[in-house]
Amino acid sequence: MDLRGKTAVVTGSATGVGQGIAVSLAGYGANVVVTHNRAPASRTMEMIAEVNGRAVDIPLNVTSSEAVDKLFASAAEHFGGVDILVNNAAVQYNKWLLEYTEEQYDTIMDVNLMGYFRCIRAAIPYLKKSAHGRVINVSSIHAKRPSGFDPVYSMTKSAIQMLTYEAAIELAAYGITVNALTLGAVRIESKSGAPVFKPGKREFRKREMPYGNFLSGRWGVPPDAGYITAFLASEESRYITGSSIRSDGGIMLITV
Amino acid sequence: MNGKVVLISDAASASGLALARAYAGVGAKLALNCAGGEAPDIAGAAVYRADLTKGAEAEALAESVVNTFGRLDAVIHNHNAVDHLSIERADDGQVRAALQYNAKSAFLLTRACGDYMRKRGGGAIVYVSSIHGEKPTGSAFAYSAAKAAVAMLAKETAIDFGAYGVRANVIAVGPVAGHDGVFKSGLSGLYDHMEQKIPGKRPVTWEEAAKLALFLTGGDCPALNGECIKLDGGFLLFYGHRYNYEEWRDLSQEKKESRGGLW
Numbered sequence: 224m225d226l227r228g229k230t231a232v233v234t235g236s237a238t239g240v241g242q243g244i245a246v247s248l249a250g251y252g253a254n255v256v257v258t259h260n261r262a263p264a265s266r267t268m269e270m271i272a273e274v275n276g277r278a279v280d281i282p283l284n285v286t287s288s289e290a291v292d293k294l295f296a297s298a299a300e301h302f303g304g305v306d307i308l309v310n311n312a313a314v315q316y317n318k319w320l321l322e323y324t325e326e327q328y329d330t331i332m333d334v335n336l337m338g339y340f341r342c343i344r345a346a347i348p349y350l351k352k353s354a355h356g357r358v359i360n361v362s363s364i365h366a367k368r369p370s371g372f373d374p375v376y377s378m379t380k381s382a383i384q385m386l387t388y389e390a391a392i393e394l395a396a397y398g399i400t401v402n403a404l405t406l407g408a409v410r411i412e413s414k415s416g417a418p419v420f421k422p423g424k425r426e427f428r429k430r431e432m433p434y435g436n437f438l439s440g441r442w443g444v445p446p447d448a449g450y451i452t453a454f455l456a457s458e459e460s461r462y463i464t465g466s467s468i469r470s471d472g473g474i475m476l477i478t479v
Numbered sequence: 480m481n482g483k484v485v486l487i488s489d490a491a492s493a494s495g496l497a498l499a500r501a502y503a504g505v506g507a508k509l510a511l512n513c514a515g516g517e518a519p520d521i522a523g524a525a526v527y528r529a530d531l532t533k534g535a536e537a538e539a540l541a542e543s544v545v546n547t548f549g550r551l552d553a554v555i556h557n558h559n560a561v562d563h564l565s566i567e568r569a570d571d572g573q574v575r576a577a578l579q580y581n582a583k584s585a586f587l588l589t590r591a592c593g594d595y596m597r598k599r600g601g602g603a604i605v606y607v608s609s610i611h612g613e614k615p616t617g618s619a620f621a622y623s624a625a626k627a628a629v630a631m632l633a634k635e636t637a638i639d640f641g642a643y644g645v646r647a648n649v650i651a652v653g654p655v656a657g658h659d660g661v662f663k664s665g666l667s668g669l670y671d672h673m674e675q676k677i678p679g680k681r682p683v684t685w686e687e688a689a690k691l692a693l694f695l696t697g698g699d700c701p702a703l704n705g706e707c708i709k710l711d712g713g714f715l716l717f718y719g720h721r722y723n724y725e726e727w728r729d730l731s732q733e734k735k736e737s738r739g740g741l742w
Contacts (some may be wrong), residue, residue: 259558288571308729321594325534328586332578336624340566340574345566366631369705374635378582381631382624385612386566389620410610465615 224457227252227354231456232295234285234342235312237264239411240361240378243445244309244452249276253454256293258283260312277302285312285338286330288345305349307456310339311361313379320374321416328375332357335379336386343390347397355386360387361448362467364407364475380405384467391465400464401455402455407471407479410442438473447472481506483552488531491516494607494652495557499524501693510544510551527675531558532579533662537587541595550599551697554592554631556585557607562663574621581625585595585632589647591642603696607688610653610711617667626651630707635739637705640731646704648695653711655696656682676717685713690735 236245237259241259247307249255249271255265257280258270265278271278279301283294297355298305313335316327339360367379368381384403451470454460470476485502489495489513499509499519509524518526525547529540545551561677562577585606611619612626629649638649659673674680691710694700709715722730 250665303727320590323586323590325587328583332583333537335576336628337571337574338579340569341571344566344569366636369631369634369638371635374639375586376631377635378586378631380627381612382578382582382628384613385624386620388615389617389623390566392615393620395666 224351224453224459226307226453226456229306229353229456230254230256230298230304231299231307231309232258232305232346233311234283234338235260236259236267237262238266238285239310239369240406240445240448241287241311242267242270243327243447243449244311244361246270246274246276247446247449247453248307248403248456249278249308251457252276253307253456254278256281256294256301260284269397274426276329283312285341286333288341289340290344292424295349296360299349304352305346305360306353306355307351308342308350309359309452309456310342310360312391313361315373315376317373323375327463331375331379336382339383339386343386343401347399350394350399351397354398355458355461356397357396357460358390358394358399358401359452359455360403362387362399362403362405362469364404364479365403366405366467368475368479385421387467388465395464400455400460400461402463402465403467404448404451404455405467405469405471406448407445407474408442408471410444428474435476436478438476441472443470443472462475480553480693481551482508482672484510484548484550485509485553485555485696486512486540486551486637487555487556487557488512488584488594489559490518490526492557492559494559494685494688495519497689498555498557498607501686501689502701505693508548510539510548510734525685531584531588534587536541537584537591540735541591545595551592551595551602551627553603553605554596555605555607555692555696556588557629557715558584559607559609561622564621566578566620569677577619578625578628579619579705581622582628585629589632589636593636593645593647596645597640597643598630602646604645604647605692605695606647606649607628607692608649608651608653608707609663610709610715612649612651612707613709614715614739616662617664618662630652633707636736639706646695646701648703648705649707650688650691650695651707651708651709653677653714655685658682673714676712677711678716681712683710
């Protein structure tokens, strides 16, 4: 896979899965626009430099249409265009259905679902100009099955699945492919070294999942998402659109 | 359902009318909500005007229904509004409104009524939704995204409230008469020859959806929880077949070879 000469915008790539994706794309030669909201993107920029990649980091809050539009204009100005959009920025509250406030519901919808929509809409003029426009929506196995730890998070992921299909239909005429990446449990370290993700409150969810719960023998790591995204961003994936690829180490078959 | 209290949302719609009649027909006590429009004229029904895209109004509605009837046994979420929107041209307000009407209302209604039913030890929630929670439209992306979210809401509700005897299921209604116009798309051929693609050659009716809702809220399916039942007459199974068996059998060999049996 060769992404040299292409420019990718990866939202929410200061940490975690987004970071893994940004570094992978840069490793395959893409110019990467790293966007970040709450966390600084310095570590991602270092990692990209380590693979001799080219990147720029720009703050972005995906709940503002104006900011999203500006981001794509800046990206195009910096690298001469945008060929690949990776929608990844998301929030998760880990609340029970009865604990969710209306404000939290509105916010998670505004970020996880509307944010993806805003970025696709803003990217369209640039992707149209690209010879191989690509949209990759990072989603979750909770698009298909409930989580039990965050009902509205799952609702947004399920909706993103459909947004992916609809965008694939609408953008096909411009040669743009749109696909989703449905991830399972990914091991993401916070600054303290503890997992950012807090498993649910039910007793049986409190224990550490043993390696045996993954057919692949381990938790997912951000680069797993990066490799698949690089493929979906490449010209070789040209016949895949409106599809979703599950990358969960097989956990969905035996554990959840 | 005789004597049971059923709350139906968007009762002013065609589906709301069919649901109200079906439940009235089996002796249920009806709480009909419609933010706008005319509620079906059903003797003894109480009519409410809550805007279910607002949390406080959803909470107040649940409270009013319980105060009026003393109980609440079943809730039918029945919000379906299709807005033709293009990702490229839609503005934030249009998308937000579509998501709020079709999905947020389901979440708020579930939270408000589900909590009451949970505390009381049982109840049933049915979402009268659409096959477009599974199949894209090519014309109304916010609607289909919202319906996918509702299908997931039912699953989450099932595992969250199931332990308290509350069940939540979805009816994914397929082509109803006129849907080939409602979902008309320049980008998808899904609704071309709509009726010909349904094995029974006729659209689904809201009365059929109401009958399934009766079954899902009644006592005959205690193990049915978190399920999405497609009620589309087999529409989504269509894969290009033009002929039924006898028509195909009687075709000349030449036609069989040249047409292949496909559209």
